[in-house]
Amino acid sequence: MDNNYYAVIMAGGGGTRLWPLSRADRPKQMLNLGSDRSLFQIACDRLAGLFSPDRILVVTVTEQAAELQKQVPGIPAENYLLEPMPRGTASVVGLAATVLQKRDPQAIMVVLTADHFIQNVPYFQKLLRIAAEVSRKNMLVTLGITPTHPATAYGYIQRGVILENIEGQAVYSVQRFKEKPTAAAAQKMLADEDHDWNSGMFIWQVSDILVEFEHLMPELDSTLREIGQAWDTPEQSKVVAALWPTIKAQTIDYGIMERAQRVAVLPAAGLGWNDVGSWDSLFEVLPLDSSGNIQLNDPNVIIDTHNTLILSDGTHRLVAAIGVDDLVIIDTEDVLLVCRRSDSQKVKEAVQQLKDTGQTRYL
Amino acid sequence: MDNNYYAVIMAGGGGTRLWPLSRADRPKQMLNLGSDRSLFQIACDRLAGLFSPDRILVVTVTEQAAELQKQVPGIPAENYLLEPMPRGTASVVGLAATVLQKRDPQAIMVVLTADHFIQNVPYFQKLLRIAAEVSRKNMLVTLGITPTHPATAYGYIQRGVILENIEGQAVYSVQRFKEKPTAAAAQKMLADEDHDWNSGMFIWQVSDILVEFEHLMPELDSTLREIGQAWDTPEQSKVVAALWPTIKAQTIDYGIMERAQRVAVLPAAGLGWNDVGSWDSLFEVLPLDSSGNIQLNDPNVIIDTHNTLILSDGTHRLVAAIGVDDLVIIDTEDVLLVCRRSDSQKVKEAVQQLKDTGQTRYL
Numbered sequence: 001m002d003n004n005y006y007a008v009i010m011a012g013g014g015g016t017r018l019w020p021l022s023r024a025d026r027p028k029q030m031l032n033l034g035s036d037r038s039l040f041q042i043a044c045d046r047l048a049g050l051f052s053p054d055r056i057l058v059v060t061v062t063e064q065a066a067e068l069q070k071q072v073p074g075i076p077a078e079n080y081l082l083e084p085m086p087r088g089t090a091s092v093v094g095l096a097a098t099v100l101q102k103r104d105p106q107a108i109m110v111v112l113t114a115d116h117f118i119q120n121v122p123y124f125q126k127l128l129r130i131a132a133e134v135s136r137k138n139m140l141v142t143l144g145i146t147p148t149h150p151a152t153a154y155g156y157i158q159r160g161v162i163l164e165n166i167e168g169q170a171v172y173s174v175q176r177f178k179e180k181p182t183a184a185a186a187q188k189m190l191a192d193e194d195h196d197w198n199s200g201m202f203i204w205q206v207s208d209i210l211v212e213f214e215h216l217m218p219e220l221d222s223t224l225r226e227i228g229q230a231w232d233t234p235e236q237s238k239v240v241a242a243l244w245p246t247i248k249a250q251t252i253d254y255g256i257m258e259r260a261q262r263v264a265v266l267p268a269a270g271l272g273w274n275d276v277g278s279w280d281s282l283f284e285v286l287p288l289d290s291s292g293n294i295q296l297n298d299p300n301v302i303i304d305t306h307n308t309l310i311l312s313d314g315t316h317r318l319v320a321a322i323g324v325d326d327l328v329i330i331d332t333e334d335v336l337l338v339c340r341r342s343d344s345q346k347v348k349e350a351v352q353q354l355k356d357t358g359q360t361r362y363l
Numbered sequence: 364m365d366n367n368y369y370a371v372i373m374a375g376g377g378g379t380r381l382w383p384l385s386r387a388d389r390p391k392q393m394l395n396l397g398s399d400r401s402l403f404q405i406a407c408d409r410l411a412g413l414f415s416p417d418r419i420l421v422v423t424v425t426e427q428a429a430e431l432q433k434q435v436p437g438i439p440a441e442n443y444l445l446e447p448m449p450r451g452t453a454s455v456v457g458l459a460a461t462v463l464q465k466r467d468p469q470a471i472m473v474v475l476t477a478d479h480f481i482q483n484v485p486y487f488q489k490l491l492r493i494a495a496e497v498s499r500k501n502m503l504v505t506l507g508i509t510p511t512h513p514a515t516a517y518g519y520i521q522r523g524v525i526l527e528n529i530e531g532q533a534v535y536s537v538q539r540f541k542e543k544p545t546a547a548a549a550q551k552m553l554a555d556e557d558h559d560w561n562s563g564m565f566i567w568q569v570s571d572i573l574v575e576f577e578h579l580m581p582e583l584d585s586t587l588r589e590i591g592q593a594w595d596t597p598e599q600s601k602v603v604a605a606l607w608p609t610i611k612a613q614t615i616d617y618g619i620m621e622r623a624q625r626v627a628v629l630p631a632a633g634l635g636w637n638d639v640g641s642w643d644s645l646f647e648v649l650p651l652d653s654s655g656n657i658q659l660n661d662p663n664v665i666i667d668t669h670n671t672l673i674l675s676d677g678t679h680r681l682v683a684a685i686g687v688d689d690l691v692i693i694d695t696e697d698v699l700l701v702c703r704r705s706d707s708q709k710v711k712e713a714v715q716q717l718k719d720t721g722q723t724r725y726l
Binding site: 020299301303304316317318319320321322323324327329331333334335336337338339340342343346347349350353354359362 | 696
């Protein structure tokens with residue numbers, strides 16, 4: 001791949017939807033889920049062959065930087081961009097684009113997430129290659145995921161006209177970005193077959209996205225310019241510390257994508273993408289045994305139990321499950337979660353209760 | 364109460380039906396279930412006022428003696444009768460009767476269990492008083508529990524004719540003892556209203572029960588006589604060690620009660636008796652919260668959860684239950700059990716699997 005192409009991994013998220021395995025000091029991207037590599041390590045692994053480590057940037061928050069660097073030591077230290085505190089994906093993308101432009105004005109960047117599953121890596125790499133090709137025509141490119149069910153947990157992208165076809169991959173203009181829908185709206189979009197899930201992965205020339213920031217988010221743009229001036233100089237940390245807290249938190253979707261011109265989408269079917277947004281979603285990405293169970297613990301005793309996830313994290317306790325169906329059992333050192341699969345989304349209510357009652361040591 | 368009346372508590376049971384809380388080194392009678400007193404301590408507590416501690420005997424196995432003595436230090440050491448190994452309830456009852464006869468030939472004894480719940484203690488004490496009165500007429504008396512549902516986990520006693528009525532308590536002759544029934548048979552017995560559950564509690568004059576041993580279990584009787592001769596002499600432990608292993612394990616029900624003459628039953632309704640034979644049975648004896656849950660843990664987070672038992676034993680872990688119904692969650696140091704209530708009886712299958720696979724450290 002050409003030397004102007006850079007991968008930017010957004011790895012600053014907290015995330016409580018996989019609580020109690022994910023914790024304040026161990027966010028989702030640092031978890032091992034049925035693997036001896038963390039989601040962040042796997043996100044880096046799947047770039048192999050396409051991006052040399054010096055062309056991978058990681059944007060994260062200060063508290064996570066040391067652990068991430070330890071997990072993937074091959075990426076140069078100066079490629080870890082630290083936010084003093086989270087200020088939304090617009091600031092993450094803007095900071096990466098600003099730094100890249102300073103280092104390489106011809107840069108093309110792909111924005112990736114650190115905490116998603118992607119099972120079909122060859123197809124993933126093919127999509128990134130094609131998207132870069134499309135981006136050279138001054139397009140902002142996004143990867144869409146062809147829906148397999150009427151999900152209400154994702155944003156959607158409505159396709160416009162077909163623009164071209166590259167190596168069998170269709171490229172469409174984007175008609176509209178849509179927020180997470182109601183169940184009825186999701187059902188209709190699935191039936192209409194003209195929408196894709198918004199994966200949150202974007203590809204563009206750095207110069208193009210910075211033009212969008214200038215037009216659509218002028219306040220953030222001006223802050224980023226100041227930061228850009230100081231970047232890689234002795235003033236960097238002082239300027240970042242002064243300006244970052246003034247940034248208003250905003251998503252790139254709302255801030256740019258929903259209003260930008262010249263946006264293209266590459267609909268991907270069979271990518272095996274999953275945002276692992278709840279315990280239930282693991283049933284889509286991890287291998288099931290003949291009873292539909294996922295057993296990420298040892299030792300255990302399983303009797304008349306089906307479609308149940310059992311995960312022990314370093315407790316080495318015996319887990320015995322008898323006569324249970326459709327449960328999630330997460331066994332950690334100081335917290336035990338037993339949750340109905342279909343209620344996985346309510347984990348955040350438990351987290352909220354703990355916050356409200358000051359039991360933060362469990363978070 | 365008169366000074367010839369003695370309580371004999373059978374406290375040698377192992378029992379795996381409350382696994383993983385009950386363990387090889389902590390049998391059911393040593394458990395605290397929703398109380399700061401163990402079942403054994405409570406079994407002693409409920410005798411207060413009726414039996415002074417020196418008229419309480421405890422029959423147990425060697426391994427449990429020290430812990431039981433520690434739990435109830437008021438009972439004299441010589442009243443702890445030790446079986447070198449379990450040999451069934453016939454040998455337990457026979458040993459206690461033999462020792463009592465040697466110490467007090469006029470003794471009346473009540474045989475009690477150490478690991479059952481009895482909620483109505485005043486009624487319990489009244490029954491024991493009346494039963495002793497009946498036993499003076501050379502009757503073998505048993506306490507029957509008026510069935511509240513067609514249980515298949517208990518033996519049954521079919522009532523014969525009414526013999527008398529003492530202080531409002533009916534006394535019946537016993538027509539027949541019956542083993543644990545099928546569901547259909549249990550249903551019929553419940554409808555016929557002429558059967559009681561066999562509680563395993565018996566009251567008789569020691570001289571009367573020893574006559575039955577002589578007639579119905581002559582082999583055991585002869586062994587018990589030899590042991591009786593040596594009891595409270597320097598030869599005691601040597602003789603017990605030599606003879607006890609030769610005893611064939613037998614229950615008092617099968618060995619004596621099913622074949623004895625002059626058997627009476629006191630049917631008890633409203634005694635609040637429960638043998639705590641499974642996790643599910645705790646829902647009959649412990650207080651439920653407004654969602655039908657029993658929470659014997661702290662701290663916890665409970666969301667949309669009903670009819671579920673949560674018990675943590677010394678782990679001090681947070682237990683979060685979300686969207687679950689009719690479960691039993693038992694959280695111990697080295698084992699976690701998650702079991703459907705209606706499958707509580709399958710806990711013994713889990714125990715068997717662990718035995719079969721040599722994982723005895725969890726038993």
